[in-house]
Amino acid sequence: MTAASPTRFAVLALSIASALALGTSATVHAQDATAATPTKPQTGKPTELATVNVTAEKRVENLQKVPISMTVLTPDKLEAFGQSGDTVLQLASRAPSVYAETSYGREFPRFYIRGLGNSDFDLNASQPVSMVYDDIVQENPILKGFPLFDLAQVEVLRGPQGTMFGRNSPAGVIKFDSVKPSQDTSGYARVSYGSKGTANAEAALGGSLGGNWSGRVSALAQHRDGWIDNDYTGKKDSLGGYNDRAVRLQAMYDVKDFNALINVHARWLDGTAEVNRGNAIPLGSDSFVPGFQRDVVYQDGRNKQHLFTWGSNLHLTWNLGDYTLTSITGFEKADTYSLGDVDGGIAIPLNPSQNKYVTAFPVETADALPHDQQITQEVRLASNPQDRLNWQVGAYYFYEDIAISNFDYATLNNHALDGYAEQSQTTRAWAGFGSVDYRITDEFDVRAGTRYSHDSRDFHVNRLLSPIGGGPLSLSANPHDARWSGDLTGTWTLNPNVNVYGRIANGFRAPSVQGRVLFADFISVAKPETITSYELGIKTTGMDNRLRFNADVYNYIMHNEQLTAVGGDINVTRLINAKKTEGYGAEFDMEAYITPNFVLTAGGSYNHTELKDPNLAVAVCGSGCTVLDPLNAQGNALIDGNPLPNAPKWIGTLTARYGIPYGESGEFFVYTDWNYRSQVNFFLYQSEEFRSKPVLEGGLRLGYNWAYGKHEVALYARNLTNKQYITGAIDFNNRTAFVNDPRIIGVEFRTDL
Template sequence: MPTASQRLPRRARLALSLAAAFAVPAFAQDTATAPRADKPATLQTITVTAEKRVEDMQKVPISMTVLPADKLEAFGQAGDGVLQLASRAPSVYAETSYGREFPRFYIRGLGNSDFDLNASQPVSMVYDDIVQENPILKGFPLFDLEQVEVLRGPQGTLFGRNSPAGVIKFESRKPTQETTGYARVSYGSLGTANAEAAIGGALSSAWSARISALAQHRDNWIDNTFKGKNDDLGGYNDRAVRVQALYEPNSDFNALINVHARWLDGSAMVNRANAIELGEPSFVPGFDRDKVAQDGNNKQHLFTWGSNLHLNWKLGDLNLTSITGLERATTYSLGDVDGGYGAVFAPPSGPGVIPFPSETADALPKDRQITQEIRLSNDQTERLKWQTGVYYFDEDIAIDNFSYDTLANHALNDWAQQSQRTKAWAVFGSADYDVTDRFDIRAGARFSHDKRDFSASRVFGFDGPLSPLTAKPTDARWSGDITGSYAISDKTNAYVRVANGFRAPSVQGRLTFADTISTAKPETITSYEFGMKTLAADGKLRFNADIYKYNMHNEQLTAVGGATNVTQLLNAKKTEGYGAEFDAEAYLTPNFIVTAGGSYNHTELKDRNLAVAICGSGCTVLDPLNAQGNALINGNVLPNSPKWIGTFTARYGIPYGDNGEFFVYTDWNYRSEINFFLYDSAEYRSKAFLEGGLRLGYNWDFGKREVALYGRNITGKEVITGAIDFNNRTAFVNDPRVIGIEFRAEL
């Protein structure tokens, strides 16, 4: 009779072998500080709310990574925003073409490279239990957080629509009756300054509150040689605040209100004209990250604010929860898209060949999102645990797309408008039954209904005014999951999970350079996952690993750019993915803790007739072309989908005196080569990238005071992080090395 592993598909067995191979040298997940040598070095229990109730992470049968607050602080020391999560957890990548706003996340290769302000994403981001639907909302800074939970794979039962790739959950620190707080300030190269503080405690026996604030600044550091301006671009001022109040008159009721806001001013993405060498994914000779030569304007402004109210009642053996959310956003982002100056028909021009000038802006004059969830559950100690609920989502959004004539004193020459009203609702339920003391079954289902009312028009420009073009896609469908988990021992659990999910229909209508809108049918996914979670070595080692395989039908893809200079929504008949992931964490000595994680992700498009426009900038296309000159992309990997991701941290402390410690902390993350577009070319890809950080410091008063030197991108590595392909070989580049000093104090 074949063993369980022999009954797995061949590719799944390969992925399991890779996960095992990963485990040999590695240990992952993190804790704040190493204990003193005279104290036991055991890993703390990590509690999560991945299934909307508090549980031990080791008991939750889902592939997940938890990033604690101290890791987030280390990663973000140089002012990095939410994009710092790229490659910091297995199978997770992120990128942007907007600068500090509009992050695009990918899990297991599934994401969306669309740059439209109306773009939907298959990775759902949930901040304090409120889904952040619009990509502008997803960029809210990371500060005063308890932790970040990364849930890999479809989460269709409890999180619903637009989560077929997974969910990233952000949990703020909540108010308590205990007075707590901290202040953290740092200053580094490029004028990089960060100030962060929080304080909270009791207002009365029933009321407590917490206020948190963040301010991040960087000087302009990029010279514009065409305008003759030193330090002209690259800077920002990013500020955010969160105020929370908790009312808890007794053990049967509590109410938490959260109000938050963000203000951002600075540079939009800085594009680099003809920075990519023809025939290879490398910078052209003489490329200088500190310099550009641009004649277009560049600026970015963003304001978002929101509020949410959590109400919890304990009704005997039942628990009733209500979560109400409001989010609003406005933004204006302007950039020199061609990344250079002049044009071939208006010399002088450069760097390299600039076929025509391109200076565009996107504005979000209105984005209003209302959400409501009501959930009923029974006592968590019951043998049969269940929860059921209803969900409502209402979004109203307006978008302006602008184009400017750089050569005519930046006159507005194209103006298109989009509007969309989305209403969605769902009912869901899940159950968790302890069949025996060791065997557990979890299952759930959700019915979702989604309706959009979309309109796009052109005020003037291109081929003249264009009357409104409309679309009203509607969809209703089931999603769900079933999981069986078995406790091999008190410290080791194995599970098998089958889940499906979907992304609702999408509409695309950027009419500044097009006369049509495009729509995409709903995408659906079915995922199969086998995993193990274990705590070993007397609590000194935690190791979690899984293998997975998914099949996606009608994946929503965006053909971005190309020679036609438009974005177009497409559906691929089938997309296949499989891989392996692991997380581990271990104390090697009482004062030496190491963490690591890794993933292997294979993605492949399977649609023999699917074709997209190729570059209009001159590039070496590696795909076969059809009769119309478009690239046939069957068999290609998904854009921004690294095959390998690895992350590693290590912290070593040397106790000094009665309550002090010298320490060194380092973190490294690696991702393999990625392709930027749906078609494959020699130029439009990013080479493998290894980035490191370092902290050297001293803390005292039992860790309540700390001073440290830090470095981010300590090797100074330059890498192409993205590109624009319709005008010239325009590149985006990562930030340079930043070195600084930081002081932190806690109450």
């Protein structure tokens, strides 16, 4: 660990002191209780936090006993955040140290944890945040955008997860768990309608199928009308709309000592790709140009997006007395086509008033994924829960075969195809892992784990048609790597309601390849990145099990971080490695019943990131901007000391629910949620223009439920203050911006069986 700065010492000391103080005071009236998530208050009944079980280490454990920095997002929260048809991007700033953004619309989210992520927009991009859906890793970025519905919970694991989840999880893991079938009949239906024609309908139904079989079917449909006018073509409400549909079918066979769960799922998406706003950012400012309108564009290119994904997985579990054997087999398949007006403006104005929308040159491109197939297999043998010693060992296999097509169209020649390239890649990876948990005394527990991973890729790209006269081209790369990763954790039980832990963990991201050759004659290969993280945390419950407070501080050092230099004046996206990246910060989560009818949750984080590579330089904007970094002899920006892109220093989230009982089983309620993130830079270099100001965004629900919460009707508002801000940018042609969605107001009804 490197020497800490005064700022770092202050942050760490303050966080530890606050956590210990609150943890100690919380136990004054504490019972031997477990931590949890607030449930909906029930009129006339005592309320407390219900136990939350998690599977962060691939066995069921109480959240408060797992020595990992993590946040659990419950169905109530997910429903509130996603009322206006939000995708998985709704998780941005909803948990400490978690941020998300996209330049690809609804189908391609990019996540960051503790500042670590990847801004690459290629369909072959690798990410350091692993997305795991029903125990199946979603490797391709297109698979990561599967909608959130009928979920039991979402677990956000911060820090390297190299032992249990392996490669490509050095920043952390976001783990989604669907509601599983059972013999009991259960289900729900939820419908809403709001402004911009925003409609959401989802439902689930499960129960016995006879004998030892049970099943569950769940489905989602989301729609929004087009709401953005293209005043260049004269088409009203031509952009911004979508139809997003998904379904999940599950069947479970359960007998003594054996369980089998079959899952089949699919998604269909048709709509608008990311809407780029050409010339939206003025020189020397990170604001919008005067007169900017979120619901109007001037574009001469085309825009459309289509996606279809489907997959299946099979979970088999055998209880062998003192041991449990688990087999998890997964299959995922995807195809997509996404076309956009990348320059976001026009080439030929129809009148002088349109001159401000003219861009340097037209860019109309599309990416397609005609073939993506992923197969995974995991086998684990674990001891059944014991008082002192618990262990598990396992093996993992991953296979992926993808094909990517890149297209360029001549906007001024009736959109004729003038550029075409084909990428293909086969990835094979395997790993063996093991972990042990030993309680040395009643107050002290040690966990340790290790994993050996091997990864190889076979990449090829062929350029058949060049938009800039480059001619045919054929290139290939075959990176491979093998690594050990692991973790060591000690947990001290100060009393039944306070645990303190220290954790050392490492992880890695496998080598990756970038092969967008429409405008370049080379491919780039990034060496594997490695990370070592140190974490100190506390987990507490108190106030008669009405309060949970967890906090941690951390420090990490990453070597050879894989970074993506996007665009710039050379109009090329390439992979680079930074010699060293340092990060440190603090995080906390809190949930409490302030009164039986008032539930409050809060979370926050401070994240400092800094690149340490004196000679690392990247191309700067080609669109005119105010670069704040020193330049080398070639005119490239030296980025040593810069923070990572899309890495806000501060993140805060707050939810509050207040209920007013009415009658024997009814309740009027108000629910509000707010999230804050500080300024972020969009690129590796720093400039006055390409960054986003701090953002505070909130939502509100006003409603009534009856029959002890089984039925509910509510009015809702998302982006309550109608905040308008820049979420991303393109820098190679003009100062192009991506913009957040407007305020959506609507009504919702839900009923449970």
